[in-house]
Amino acid sequence: MPASPIPVGPDTSGTPGTFRGDACPGALRLHAADDGFLARVRIPGGVLDAAGARALSDAARRLGDGSLHLTSRGNVQLRGVRDGCGGELAELLGAAGLLPSPAHERVRNVVASPMSGLDGLGSVDVRAWLTGLDAAVLASSVTPALSGRFLFGLDDGRGDVAGLGPDVLLRGCPDGSAVLVVGGAEFGVRYEDAARAAVLAAEVFVEAARDVPARRVWRVRELGLPAPELTTRLHAALTEGGIETSPARGAGNCATSHDGVARADQHATGNGAKATGLRPGPRSSIAGGAEFDGPSARTPLPPEGAEFDGPSAEAGAAGQGAGALTVTPRFGAVTAAQWQALTDLAAQLPPGELRLTPWKDIVIPGATTAQAAELTRTGLETDPASPWTRVGACIGRPGCAKAHADVRADATAQHPHLPTYWSGCERRCGHPAGPYVDVVARPDGTYAVTTERAEPRV
Numbered sequence: 001m002p003a004s005p006i007p008v009g010p011d012t013s014g015t016p017g018t019f020r021g022d023a024c025p026g027a028l029r030l031h032a033a034d035d036g037f038l039a040r041v042r043i044p045g046g047v048l049d050a051a052g053a054r055a056l057s058d059a060a061r062r063l064g065d066g067s068l069h070l071t072s073r074g075n076v077q078l079r080g081v082r083d084g085c086g087g088e089l090a091e092l093l094g095a096a097g098l099l100p101s102p103a104h105e106r107v108r109n110v111v112a113s114p115m116s117g118l119d120g121l122g123s124v125d126v127r128a129w130l131t132g133l134d135a136a137v138l139a140s141s142v143t144p145a146l147s148g149r150f151l152f153g154l155d156d157g158r159g160d161v162a163g164l165g166p167d168v169l170l171r172g173c174p175d176g177s178a179v180l181v182v183g184g185a186e187f188g189v190r191y192e193d194a195a196r197a198a199v200l201a202a203e204v205f206v207e208a209a210r211d212v213p214a215r216r217v218w219r220v221r222e223l224g225l226p227a228p229e230l231t232t233r234l235h236a237a238l239t240e241g242g243i244e245t246s247p248a249r250g251a252g253n254c255a256t257s258h259d260g261v262a263r264a265d266q267h268a269t270g271n272g273a274k275a276t277g278l279r280p281g282p283r284s285s286i287a288g289g290a291e292f293d294g295p296s297a298r299t300p301l302p303p304e305g306a307e308f309d310g311p312s313a314e315a316g317a318a319g320q321g322a323g324a325l326t327v328t329p330r331f332g333a334v335t336a337a338q339w340q341a342l343t344d345l346a347a348q349l350p351p352g353e354l355r356l357t358p359w360k361d362i363v364i365p366g367a368t369t370a371q372a373a374e375l376t377r378t379g380l381e382t383d384p385a386s387p388w389t390r391v392g393a394c395i396g397r398p399g400c401a402k403a404h405a406d407v408r409a410d411a412t413a414q415h416p417h418l419p420t421y422w423s424g425c426e427r428r429c430g431h432p433a434g435p436y437v438d439v440v441a442r443p444d445g446t447y448a449v450t451t452e453r454a455e456p457r458v
Contacts, residue, residue: 025039025040026040027099033079034398035079035395035398036082037080037083038078038079039077040075041077041078041093042105043098044133045074045126045130045154046074046111047354048356050343050353051097053342056076057336057340057343059078060078060336060339063081063088063092066335067333067339068333069332070329070333070334070362073151074112074355074357074358075109075356079399103144104137109149110130110134110137111153111161112154113156114363117156122157124157133195133198133199140199143202146206149218151166151168152166152167153169155171161358165221165433167219167220168180168181168182170195170197173188177190178190178197180194182201182204182234186248188245189246190244193243193244196241200243205220208225209223324363324366325364325375326364327364327372327382328360328381329380330408332360334380341378346367350366351365390413390415390417390419391412391413392421392431392432394423394429394430395424396441397424403424403441404443408422414449422447423438423439436452438451438452
C-alpha cells in the first residue's frame with residue numbers, strides 16, 4: 001500500500017521514550033489495509049447529531065467504501081479510503097465539527113453509559129460529564145501526549161462502562177456524586193468536579209509514564225506504579241486543582257453510608273463488575289426493556305443522553321419515559337442505506353441524535369417500536385432475541401492480508417447464549433470481553449472452535 005493519504009512526519013505525540021511509535025489510526029493518521037486506507041473518527045461518548053451523521057456518510061460515500069464501521073469504543077471507521085484524499089477528508093470532518101483539534105483528535109477516546117438519562121436506571125446522568133470532559137481534554141496542553149489507546153469511561157452507576165476497564169473511570173453514585181477510579185486509586189468527588197478531575201488524572205498518568213524507563217506505556221495498567229504512590233500523586237494533583245476529594249468506600253460499587261449498594265449495580269453486567277460478552281449494552285427496542293446478556297441474570301438496562309442541570313440522587317430519572325430504539329448492524333458495519341434511514345429518523349425526533357455504543361449497537365433517543373419496521377427493512381436488527389446480536393467478527397478477507405478466511409461470510413451463531421466471535425487469524429482482533437465462543441480461521445480454511453474467557457480489550 002502507498003503512504004498515508006495525509007502526509008505526516010514522525011509521530012511526535014507523547015513523551016520521548018513513552019508514546020513514540022503510537023500507530024493507532026485517527027482521522028488524520030490513516031492505516032493502510034488491503035481494502036484501502038482506514039480512518040478512525042472519534043465520537044466522544046458515541047453521541048452524534050444528525051448533521052455530523054450526514055457528514056460521516058458523505059465522507060464514506062465520496063472517499064471510502066460507502067459504509068460506516070462501528071468500533072468497540074463507540075467510534076466510527078471509514079474503510080476503503082482512496083489514496084490522496086486526506087485533505088478532502090479533513091475538510092469534510094472539520095466543517096462538520098468532527099475534527100475540533102488536530103493535536104487532540106486521537107486522544108478523544110471516551111465511552112459513556114449509552115442509556116444514561118433515558119431509562120431512569122442510572123444514578124446520575126453523564127451527559128454533563130461528557131461535554132465537560134471533552135472540553136477539558138481539548139483545552140489541555142498535556143493530553144495530546146496520551147496514546148491513541150488511552151480510554152476515559154463515564155459510567156452512570158449501572159456498571160456497564162466500568163466493566164470495559166477504562167484507564168480513567170468516573171462512576172455515578174446514588175447521592176449524585178462520583179467516584180474517580182484510576183488503576184488501584186479511588187476518590188470520591190463532587191458531580192460538578194468529576195470531568196475536570198478525570199482530565200487531571202490523565203495528566204498525572206502522562207507525567208508518571210515519563211518516569212518509566214526503556215519501555216512504552218500506553219495504558220494505566222502498564223505503569224507498574226504501586227497503588228499508594230499513584231494515589232498520592234493523584235491526590236496532590238486534585239488538591240492543587242482545587243478539587244475536594246473524599247474516601248471512596250467500596251468505590252467500584254459506590255457503597256453508601258447506610259450500607260446500601262447503588263441501585264444501578266443491580267443492572268450491571270454479570271456480577272456488576274465485568275462486562276461479559278459481545279453485547280452487554282442495550283438489548284431491547286425500547287428504553288426500559290433493554291437487557292444485559294450476563295451470566296447471572298437478564299435485567300433491565302438503559303441508554304445515554306439528555307441535559308443535566310446538576311447533581312441529584314434522582315438524576316437517573318431525568319429522561320425516564322422518553323423512549324429509545326436500539327438497533328444492531330451485523331458486524332458493526334452500517335451500509336449507506338441503513339445509515340441514511342437511521343439519520344433520517346433521528347433528524348425527525350426532538351433529541352436529533354444517534355448514540356453509538358461500545359457494543360456496536362445504535363441507540364435512537366425518542367424513537368418508538370412503531371418506527372422499528374422501517375429500519376428492519378434495511379437489514380438492521382431490531383429484535384433483541386435475534387442471534388445476530390450475539391455474533392461478531394473481525395474484518396477478515398479481503399480487507400486484511402493476515403486473515404485466512406472471509407469470516408463475515410462464514411459466520412453463524414455458535415451458542416444459544418454466549419456471544420460468538422469469528423477471527424480471521426490467531427490475533428483475534430476486536431474480540432469481546434468475558435466468556436465467548438472463539439472461532440478462529442486456520443491457514444487451511446477450516447476453523448478452530450473453543451470457549452474463551454477474555455479480559456477487556458478496548
